[in-house]
Amino acid sequence: MLAPVVAAGVLLLIHRRRLVAATPLRALWLVLLVLLATVLASGIQAGTVVSDSLVNRVLAVVVLAAAIAFVRMNWNQQSRLVRSGVLLTAAGAAGNALASLVYGFMPVLAASARWLGSDLQPGDRPDPQYVAAHASQLPALLLGDVLPVPGLDAVISIGDLLLAPGCAILLAAVLAPLFEALPVPHVSKEVNP
């Protein structure tokens, strides 16, 4: 999860002028809303009152709505670089949310998990968030966690591959103006009589 932060630093070094010239990002509070909804969903899933799939689907709707609203609010972004960051982030988040909406859980390709040493079988639910899927399930193949990453011992989705660079660009866009020179305080010149 630190990769986008490192990538944002590299982007800042290469494209700081372009990022400073970009229109300020709007509706960044939607990120906080999604974070809050995620924490809330985890809290609800820790109890046993509401089914996990219902909580995951409600969270997916919140993320989808936030992604659409974020794109709409930043539609007039002048910088192509920042606009691509907005679209990549929204597309990645929406793709993952759509998978959860369809299945009620984030589908994980069982074969990919097994390739990393797990004993996951299609239909298994290893966690309140995930369900193991078979390779014959097309929505799971397109939107779910299907790509094994041996170094991280993780299975990632195509949405994750869009999210990472998108978030890196957005972070760089937020940080760029902070690296501008600070305003120099006005000091009155003393004139000798």
Add this chain to the structure above:
Amino acid sequence: MKDSLKTRVYVAAASVATTALAVYALAAPYHAGN
């Protein structure tokens, strides 16, 4: 808000932390060790 170096450092740190959390929450890749 006073545009001081301290404020900028706080805003930068909060932005980095929020981004890392957002990527973690939105991507949530499956860990085979689960």
